[in-house]
Amino acid sequence: MTDQISEGLSDQTIADLHELAGRYPQARSALLPMLHLVQADQGRVTSEGIAVCGEILGLTEAEVSAVATFYTMYKRRPMGKHHVGVCTNTLCAVMGGDEIFERLCGHLDVGNDETSEDGQITLEKVECNAACDFAPVMMVNWEFFDNQTPESAVEVVDRLRAGETVQSTRGATITSWREAERVIGGFEDGLVDEGPAAGPASLAGLEIAAERGWSAPPLDASGAEATRESTAQAVDEADTRRAESENVVEQSAADVRGGEDPDESEATHD
């Protein structure tokens, strides 16, 4: 059993797809959000969704399909009510991401990219979510769950399956995957400001800078000039270092030849 799939795109969705196409100077730029909106309505990118997007944008179905099958955020198979993505990229993996994924596979009795029997959870390995400072990271409907353990991950999916209200570790209330897809498609749900914009680990560098009195270069006209000067200085220094390292390489080659001067060596062989 999966989250209920619509029979066809709703009139509201068709109208919203046209609205998206009108938001861009070139309508075809709207394809990515339009496909998210199709997923919000139908739980996946359907053949109907591909045809309708193509018709609105003047693209062939093959062109739309090429996009829909290229990006992993577009799903051609029905999804569960919630998408749970466990980061198993390098840092998260060594910090416990692999263990979390394996535990959830066993707990939900699914493999990668499969949906639990009750239709509630689709589990997927995901690549780096750009939240490595909170590794290991799990995402539910693209909301962050930082610093997870196998136990905390199991607790989250159990609460979701029980229909409880769940909040991400950054404060956002978890909606369904389809509701989240509508937001990604460009139609806000009013919850965008829930939770902090940045967590403590992301702000650590800022705090160290504040303690030591470090600051970024000013952005006014004189500051911009100073930045250009320091950039030019950095380029000069890089050129000097490169010239020095090239000298070292040339010297090494000469060493390999037994210290012979190449010109003299040639002259000798002539």
Ligand code: FES
């Ligand atoms: S490796 Fe997991 S968020 Fe970067």
